[in-house]
Amino acid sequence: MTDYDVVRVFCGPRGEYGNELGVVREGSALPDRDERQAFAAKLGFSETVFVDDPERGVIDIYTPGVRLPFAGYPCVGVAWLLDVPELVTPAGVVGTRLDGEFTWIEARPEWARARTLRQYATAAEVEALAVPPTGERSELGVPPDEVRGRVYAWAWEDEAAGRVRARGFPGRGDGVDEDEATGAAALQLTAQLGRALNIIQGTGSQLLTAPQPEGWIELGGRVFLER
Incomplete structure (x- = not known):
């Protein structure tokens, strides 16, 4: 079984609620898109992220059914997990910052x-x-x-x-x-x-x-x- 982390994103003030996100930190374990899609479907989270370069913040995002060029809550979750200044997605470069209890991204609607x-x-x-x-x-x-x-x-x-x-x-x-x-x-x-x-x-x-x-x-x- 491929290793993955689970984080909850957009939690309440006491850590409750939030949307669960699967994060495969070693994206090279599943390099093929079909493999990634099948794994995301197996996990069943709204989105699953594969990290292709943790230092540069290169990521690949999948729902259980499709690959996404960008999604908001996966980027916030991975920004917190990797603590990098930016994320590189197929849609564009997403700025990130940590500010106390909040993690922020900057993106285009x-x-x-x-x-x-x-x-x-x-x-x-x-x-x-x-x-x-x-x-x-x-x-x-x-x-x-x-x-x-x-x-x-x-x-x-x-x-x-x-x-x-x-x-x-x-x-x-x-x-x-x-x-x-x-x-x-x-x-x-x-x-x-x-x-x-x-x-x-x-x-x-x-x-x-x-x-x-x-x-x-x-x-x-x-x-x-x-x-």
Whole structure:
């Protein structure tokens, strides 16, 4: 069995909640993409990361069903684990920094896959949502086979303070019906609203964002080593 670490990303203030991430530190153990895809499917996490160069921060990201050029919560988790100044992804170079209890990355929202950002009137409506069917389509004008029903449901808890309640439904049909924390969607919502956000997603995961110059966005959260 290939060795891997498990970290929880975007945890609450006492280390609770967070989205589990698998990290294979020795990516050379599974150099082939098909092998990596099969291993990610076997682990069953929302995403699994393979580290190809720990000193330079070169990483490769997979869901149980597809390879991703970029994803938010895997980058935050690996940035904490490797403690490097940047990560190199197929989408681009991701800046990283550690700041006390929070780990931050700087990335571009357009690197993330398209999804529907669906606003609701109240946080209670978001919390009461049922998981939408996999076949649901976005209204963003992207081909259905690219969107596959990805929905990020959100509502203001306190608009003046930038506090958001959210849930993420990847709609991929790969066994992950709901994401506990979705960093890429947080980047996209921040870009749409043009302001810093404090997001509570899933059962209680916390994501922080802050717009930066020239379309970059910082995304931060707490990371804990599970095993």
